Amino acid sequence: MLWKIALILIILWAIYSRWTRRRMIALTSKVLTMKSPALPFIGHSYIFLGTDEDRMNVFKRAGKEAIKNGGLISHWRGSQLFIVVADPVAAEFLLKTCLEKDAAIDFFKALLGNGSIFAPVPIWRPRRKMVAPTFSQKNLNSFIQEFSAQSQIMVKQLKSVAGNGVFSIWKYIAAYSMDSACKTSLGIDVDAQLQPEQPFLHSFDNCCRIDALRACQPWLHNDKMFKLLNPESYEQYTSSKKYMWNFMDKIISSKLEVLKKENIVYTSDEVPKASLRSFLEMLIESGGEGKLNALELREEMLVLVLAASDTSAAGAAYTTLMLAKHPDVQEKVYQELREVFGDSDRPVTAEDLPRLKYLDAVLRETLRLYPPVPVIVRHVHKDVTLPSGVTLVEGCGLLINFWAIHRNPKYWGEDAEQFRPERFIDTPLTHPAAFMPFSHGPRACIGYQYAMMSMKTALASLLRVYRVGEEGTTEGELRVKFDVMMKHVDNFQVALHLRTYYLVLFTILAPYKSLIPF
Template sequence: MILYLLVILTVLWTVFFKLKRRQMYKLAALIPGPKKELPILGIAHTFLGDAEGTMSSLQYYSYVSMQHGIIRAWLGHILYFIVVDPVDIERALKTFMEKDDLHRFIRKVIGNGGIFAPVSIWRRRRKILTPAFSPKIVEKFVAVFSEQSEKMSEKLAECANGKEFSVWSHLSSYTLDAVCETVMGVKMDAQGKSVSPFLMSMNTLMNVICERIFHLWLQPDCIFKLFPQYKVQKDGIGVLHSFTDDVICKKREELKIEKQSQPEVDKQLDLQDYKTRSFLDMLISLSGGERGYNNVELREEVLTLTVAGTDTSAVAIGNTLKILGKYPKVQEKLYAELIEVFGETKRPLVKEDYAKLKYLDRVVKETLRLFPPVPFIIRKVLKDSKLPSGYVLPAGSGVVVSIWGAHRDPKYWGPDAENFDPDRFLPERFNLANSCSFMPFSNGPRNCLGYQYALMSVKAAVSAIIKNYKVVGLEETSPAPKMRMKLEIMMKAVDGYRIALEKRSSL
């Protein structure tokens, strides 16, 4: 009898659920779907593999989307639309401001930082963060990027024997050191340690988050707690939070003492005089000092900046080095530019050098085009909305903006869209019909505030390495570079960025 009632209740609930969503099903049916779509599961079965398989599936769906500009994708009962057309993307990023529910897994780790926060929280924090990322302030961090990248270059000497090795630990240690010094005002010295608990915890947490996003059985909290990943996540959160909380408490005390010792100084820090100020200093001041952000809000913003800044920059550097190894002529042209700017001296990079390193700028941007560290953006559709293409997205669905796909769409980049060609970004050639055709740091109102910061960090690292070493052993005859990639929130090389270095003969 009880079983009979359960069956009836299940059937009634299913009927009610489908009736409630009939508008969604009607509109979804008008939009093309992939051939791999199955009843009930949709495309969920294509994400059962590892992180490389997940990335391969999303690349495949991006290519399918190029044929129509958009496709639907059911992930079980959850409906998504994968969009690659830049005109539709522009409208989507301006209209759909709310982050998708999948971001809740990231929020559980780092909280409501500006990148992942709901709109209600994001609006207030964006206004506070924007002045902190002005060019005049960001350029004051060049000395940090220069010092830390030179330290990385020196550490790489022990690996520069022509043999292949994974450069990832060097890159992520460099970016963590640079980020911690600029964001928190802390000298982490990850490059001087064999193991960094903070970095290890951060990388592990990113893996767990990605598992939860693509493995449906790990999404419900009550079930997730039964898996070993739950303890791994709990321990990792403890490491990140305790370290950051300690830094914030010390910084508040430091600023309090500074204020007491200089009562005549204005309570607000002078934003034009940030020689040694970190983003944490600025967040405390810009949010209202002691009456501004509380410690939890500070932790959320600091962790968001730290996690995003560490991984995105390290991935971009790694991809650039792999590309330079594949195309020796490009690498030697870049080296010639570095010698022209720096000469034979070992002087550190200064802010004036960036404007002179025009070929480096093109190389980095072309690498970001083909291999954007964040290849997808997911937003929530709150009400039925029509895109410029004519398709109507139903309320309750989600939009997956494929940056990876938009960057490779031959309709906008030409028949050689897959090829690596830095000269695409020559001023006389770079004339896109829509800015969303190239958006490695997102676009629209919620774009990344730290894109200039990231570019400066990446260029400092690449220039420091290529000045002193040659990337060898990766030569590729095809103009379209092939790299096996995996998705762990960021898009990373499967091989852990294995390269081989040789010291430059001039050393």
């Protein structure tokens, strides 16, 4: 008898579910679903099982299928229909129209709360208005000195592995990015480059690793289910989150107290020449009735530090790999550096960066092929009709596939899969949204220029001293994995060799190590 009741309930639930999804089901006649079959209850969620590389391969495959189907394809995540977007025209329209983030990424709020990346629109709008002025070009230029100083430490740390064969350059670039992000965002030195076991860096890595595990597995999104199914990871995440929150709270409390005692208030055009003002100080000093409280400051600072460090590190690391794979391109970059810096070992300045046009093109071409954030999600909160005439219905999720958009041959030509930096010099973009490694529209990454300046400074400092060797690189496309930020499967393995000038300098000054500038 009980099994009959259970069967009836299941049938009734299936009928109700199909009825509530009828408009989404109708939409699949216009936006084809992925070739993989959708299973009852879970839809296509099962295709995301496996390793981080397997999950990234799913995003790549979905992107290719979308390109073949006019830029759109759909898949089911449980009972919700997601539209995969691989066309810049549709992506630009949707990123300007659908501003709400999808509930599929709500679990990120466990760490970041209502930080600007994940906040609902009513919270995001006023926060964006407060944070935006701190990213003025004048403020960003003031950070170059810090980027340069931290990149010099990185160059010095790399000396111990240069000439010793293949190694992972990731930890060196990641530590540089973390030091730069903490100094410019919080005004503190965490010394991640000199203290690899720094607790904040370790906690940060833990949270990123575990969030990547949860991202593509909907059954782990709910905290209670996550704790039940993966208690060890849950405990690690909770402990790491607690450390990061306490770390941030202490810094913010201390900074608030110092500024209150000193009664420091600057006008928007008044910047002390002798000191670097961090983003935290600028937000505290902004004042007004909309002033952020301590909790809101913590949320925004976590977003700034995490986004600034991991995004910049991934972009610079991928560029290093591409230069190793393409020695002819690396030589052009080096010749440009010689034109700007000559044989001097002076630090990189804000005035130098605009002159490094070819390095900029190399960096952009790398970000095109290997965007650190390969996909983002949004939510369709009301029916919206695309320029193509297709109407996406309320309740759908959107998966904007940057990986596919950046490789769409309709906008990048038949050589879209090839690494050719000159395309960013020779011809303008065929569509403004064809290249968007930092997203597009009102909710695009506010730190785009910050990240570009940090990466260019680090790469310029690195390539002036070292040649990136071809050893350890492989032919063809790099193997990548989905790890919140897209990472290299082989952990960015390269070989470094001292440039001839520095090799001679090192040999001559070896007895006088304190005189060696790196």
